[in-house]
Amino acid sequence: MISLRDVDKTYQTRDGSVPALRGVSLEIGDGEFVSIVGPSGCGKSTLLMLVAGLTPADRGSVVEVRGRPVVGPVTDLGIVFQDAILLDWRTVLDNIMLQAEVRRLDRTAHRARALELLRMVGLIGFEQKRPFELSGGMRQRTSICRALVHDPPLLLMDEPFGALDALTREQMTIDIQRIWLTTRKTVLFITHSIMEAVLLSDRVVVMSPRPGRVEEILTIDLPRPRKLDESGAQEYTRYTSRIREIFRAQGILSRE
Amino acid sequence: MAVDERLGAAAAMPPAESPPARPRGRGSGAAELFQRRVMPLLVIVLFLGVWEVLCRVLDVKTYLLPTPSRIWEELVRQGPSLVEHTWITTYEMLLGFGLAAVVGIGLAVLIVSSPLFDRSVMPVLIFSQTVPKIAIAPLFIVWFGFGPTAKVLVAFLICFFPIVIDTAIGLRSVSPDMLNLARSMGASWWDIFLKIRLPTALPYIFGGLKVAITLAVVGAVVGEFVGSTKGLGYVLLKANGELQTPLLFAAIAILTAIGILFYYLLEAAERLAIPWHVSRRGQEGNWTM
Ligand SMILES: Nc1ncnc2c1ncn2[C@@H]1O[C@H](COP(=O)(O)OP(=O)(O)OP(=O)(O)O)[C@@H](O)[C@H]1O
Ligand SMILES: [Mg+2]
Numbered sequence: 001m002i003s004l005r006d007v008d009k010t011y012q013t014r015d016g017s018v019p020a021l022r023g024v025s026l027e028i029g030d031g032e033f034v035s036i037v038g039p040s041g042c043g044k045s046t047l048l049m050l051v052a053g054l055t056p057a058d059r060g061s062v063v064e065v066r067g068r069p070v071v072g073p074v075t076d077l078g079i080v081f082q083d084a085i086l087l088d089w090r091t092v093l094d095n096i097m098l099q100a101e102v103r104r105l106d107r108t109a110h111r112a113r114a115l116e117l118l119r120m121v122g123l124i125g126f127e128q129k130r131p132f133e134l135s136g137g138m139r140q141r142t143s144i145c146r147a148l149v150h151d152p153p154l155l156l157m158d159e160p161f162g163a164l165d166a167l168t169r170e171q172m173t174i175d176i177q178r179i180w181l182t183t184r185k186t187v188l189f190i191t192h193s194i195m196e197a198v199l200l201s202d203r204v205v206v207m208s209p210r211p212g213r214v215e216e217i218l219t220i221d222l223p224r225p226r227k228l229d230e231s232g233a234q235e236y237t238r239y240t241s242r243i244r245e246i247f248r249a250q251g252i253l254s255r256e
Numbered sequence: 257m258a259v260d261e262r263l264g265a266a267a268a269m270p271p272a273e274s275p276p277a278r279p280r281g282r283g284s285g286a287a288e289l290f291q292r293r294v295m296p297l298l299v300i301v302l303f304l305g306v307w308e309v310l311c312r313v314l315d316v317k318t319y320l321l322p323t324p325s326r327i328w329e330e331l332v333r334q335g336p337s338l339v340e341h342t343w344i345t346t347y348e349m350l351l352g353f354g355l356a357a358v359v360g361i362g363l364a365v366l367i368v369s370s371p372l373f374d375r376s377v378m379p380v381l382i383f384s385q386t387v388p389k390i391a392i393a394p395l396f397i398v399w400f401g402f403g404p405t406a407k408v409l410v411a412f413l414i415c416f417f418p419i420v421i422d423t424a425i426g427l428r429s430v431s432p433d434m435l436n437l438a439r440s441m442g443a444s445w446w447d448i449f450l451k452i453r454l455p456t457a458l459p460y461i462f463g464g465l466k467v468a469i470t471l472a473v474v475g476a477v478v479g480e481f482v483g484s485t486k487g488l489g490y491v492l493l494k495a496n497g498e499l500q501t502p503l504l505f506a507a508i509a510i511l512t513a514i515g516i517l518f519y520y521l522l523e524a525a526e527r528l529a530i531p532w533h534v535s536r537r538g539q540e541g542n543w544t545m
Contacts, residue, residue, distance in 0.1 A: 052436070073439040073442070075441065075442040079437055081437070087452065089530070089533075101451070102441040102447050102451070103441060132532075
C-alpha cells in the first residue's frame with residue numbers, strides 16, 4: 001500500500017535548510033496498522049504529509065502509494081489531524097458530508113453511511129449540533145467519521161488524540177481498534193503514546209531525533225482485540241519497555 | 257478626523273475565536289435586556305438632559321450652542337426641506353458604499369489568490385489611502401462636476417480600504433490543516449473558495465463593512481463640502497456660514513442617525529448571514545456597540 005525508499009526531506013527556511021527526514025525506508029502492507037513513535041520534531045508529521053502528497057520529498061526519494069509514485073495530493077485516503085478542524089457553520093453531519101460533497105459522491109448513500117459511522121462512535125443524536133456545542137472528544141470523533149465516510153482504503157492519523165484528556169483518549173483508542181477490526185483499512189497512526197502504539201498496531205516504527213530516521217521496527221505479536229486492562233501484562237510491557245529502551249539509548253528518556 | 261484610527265482598528269479587529277463551550281446567555285433575560293437596550297438609551301437621555309440644563313443655567317447663546325430642545329424644534333420646522341438633502345446624501349453614501357463593497361471584496365479575492373497581484377496592487381492601494389482624500393475631492397469636482405458622481409467616488413475611496421484589508425485577512429485565516437484536508441479530498445480552487453474560504457471570511461467581511469458604512473457617511477459629506485448645491489454637507493456649510501447653529505446641529509443629528517441606522521441594518525444582516533458566529537460572539541461578552 002505504502003512504500004518509502006531512501007526518503008529525505010529538507011525544509012528550506014529563511015535561516016537555511018532544515019533536514020527533517022534522512023534515509024527513511026518503510027513498507028506498509030494492505031490492511032496493516034502501523035504506528036510511528038518518536039521524539040517531538042523528529043519528522044513524524046512530515047512523513048505523513050509526504051505520504052499524503054501534501055508536501056514533496058527531496059529529489060531521489062521514492063514515495064509510492066498503491067504502486068504509484070506520489071506527485072501531488074493523494075485523494076483516495078482519509079486524514080485525521082491533532083485538531084478536529086471542523087467548519088464552524090456546518091453541523092456535525094454536514095461536516096462529515098463535506099467529504100462527499102467535494103468528491104461529488106452520491107448524497108443519500110453517504111448520508112446514510114455518515115449516520116452509521118456516527119452511531120459507531122456514539123454520536124447519534126448529535127448530528128445536527130454545531131462544532132462549538134461539542135466537547136473536544138466529540139469533535140475529534142466527528143473528524144474521524146469525516147475521514148471514513150468515503151470508505152478510503154488508507155487512513156492517516158497525526159496524533160489524533162493529542163488534544164484529548166486521558167480518559168477520552170482511552171475510549172478513543174478502543175473505538176479506533178473496533179473500527180479497524182471491522183473495516184481492516186491500512187492505517188498510518190502517529191502518536192506520542194507508547195502504550196497506544198503497542199495496543200493498536202501490527203508494527204511500531206520507532207524514529208530517531210531530527211533528522212528523523214527509522215531506528216527500529218517492532219512487530220507486535222499479540223492477539224486481538226487487545227484490552228486496556230491487559231496493557232499492564234508482561235506480554236505488553238515487553239514491547240513498551242523495549243521502545244523506552246530505544247528512547248533511553250537516544251538520550252530522550254533519562255535512565256532514572 | 258477619526259478616519260485613520262478607524263482604519264487601524266478595522267485591520268486589527270479579530271473576530272471572535274472559537275471559545276470553549278460555555279453556557280448560553282449571561283444573567284437573567286430581563287437583566288440582559290436592560291443592559292443591552294435600556295442602558296444605552298438611558299445614557300443618551302441623561303447626556304441630553306445635562307446639555308439642556310447646562311445651556312439654560314449658563315445662558316449659552318444659541319448661535320454658540322443651542323439646547324437639544326431648540327435643535328429638535330429646528331428639525332421639526334425645517335424637516336420637509338431637509339428631506340431632499342437627506343435623501344441625496346444617503347443615496348451618495350450608499351452608492352459609494354455598495355461600490356466599495358463590490359470592488360473591495362473583489363480586490364481582496366484577487367490579492368489572496370495571486371501573490372503577483374498582491375505584490376503589485378497592494379502598494380497602489382496603500383498609496384491611495386495615504387493620499388488625503390479631502391485633497392483629492394476638489395479634483396473629482398473638476399472631473400465630474402457638482403453632481404453626485406464626485407461624492408460617490410469620495411465615499412467609495414474613503415471606505416473601500418477597510419473592506420479590502422478585512423476581507424483579505426479573513427480569506428487568509430483558513431487553517432493550513434483545513435486546506436491540506438481539502439486538497440486531500442481533491443477539492444478544486446472553486447470548492448475551497450466557496451465552501452471554506454468565503455464562509456471563514458464572512459465575520460471579517462462584516463467587520464470591514466461595518467467600519468466602511470460609517471466612513472461612507474463621512475465621505476459623502478466631505479464630497480459635498482468641496483462643492484455642491486444639495487445634500488446635508490451643503491446644508492452644514494450653509495448653516496455654518498449664516499450662523500444658523502440650530503440648523504447645523506439638526507443636520508449633524510440627521511447624519512448621525514443615518515450612520516447608526518445603516519450600521520444596525522448591517523448588524524441585522526450579519527445576524528442572518530452568519531448566525532453561528534454571532535451566537536458564539538454573544539458568549540464572549542458584548543463586543544457589539
Ligand atoms: N513547513 C515547515 N517549514 C520548515 N520547517 C519545518 C516545517 N514543518 C516542519 N518543519 C521542521 O521539520 C522538523 C520535523 O517536523 P514535524 O512536524 O514533522 O515533527 P513531528 O515529529 O511531527 O513533531 P511533533 O511530534 O512535535 O508533532 C521540525 O524540526 C520542524 O521544525
Ligand atoms: Mg507532528
